[in-house]
Amino acid sequence: MSSPLKYTDPMGHRICEGNDNNCKGWRDTPSTIWLARQILKRAGIALGGIMSGWTDQRVTALAWVVSAIGGKFAKSIDPTAADAFRRIYGGTAINWGDEGADPKVCGGLKSGGCTSGPNQINFWSLTGQWDNDEFDMTPNFVHEFGHAYDHSLNMGPRNGMPASFVYERDSYLRSNDGGVTWQQNNRCNGDGCSMQGEAFADTFIASVYDAWNTASANAFVVMVVKAWIGNWVP
């Protein structure tokens, strides 16, 4: 396990990573939207589908997520967090609506997000979009990037996840207080969805933001899960 560099300045201009108050004041100005689009381009992300779906808030939240994930995976060979992101993901198509989605995986979906391969993500709606809150949008993006990462490793993470992690996800993941945040999909019961896959994608959120269950009684299980995911995520 390498100790990753944390980039706070991924493009030579400061942009925050989302999910903290550092981001206040960096939202929705023409220069931050421009910067967000530069970060996505550099990270190899092509936005497509229904382009009116890509509001400034969603583009901004996505750039924060690239900075957070890229910073997590970054090594000294990566000039910026966006470069680290591109090295890991290799280029990602993210489409609003059906375009490019594999119907075998995402068929019939009209809300939420769906990842049908290592380089293909689709969204029909996004957590946080109802109040246009970028902070609430970020975990939804991270969750889908967790799935894409799982796909890129031929589902090694989900298949290697101990059953106890799947059934005891509440003991190490944070609860959703009010909205849908830390646990994007805790409704999967194995009927047409993968409980391991969903548990991994939500554990990926906890790992990227280092945001785990904070109850002291759960400290041991959190430590065990962190050690396990350390095999997959630096």
Ligand SMILES: [Zn+2]
């Ligand atoms: Zn999912």
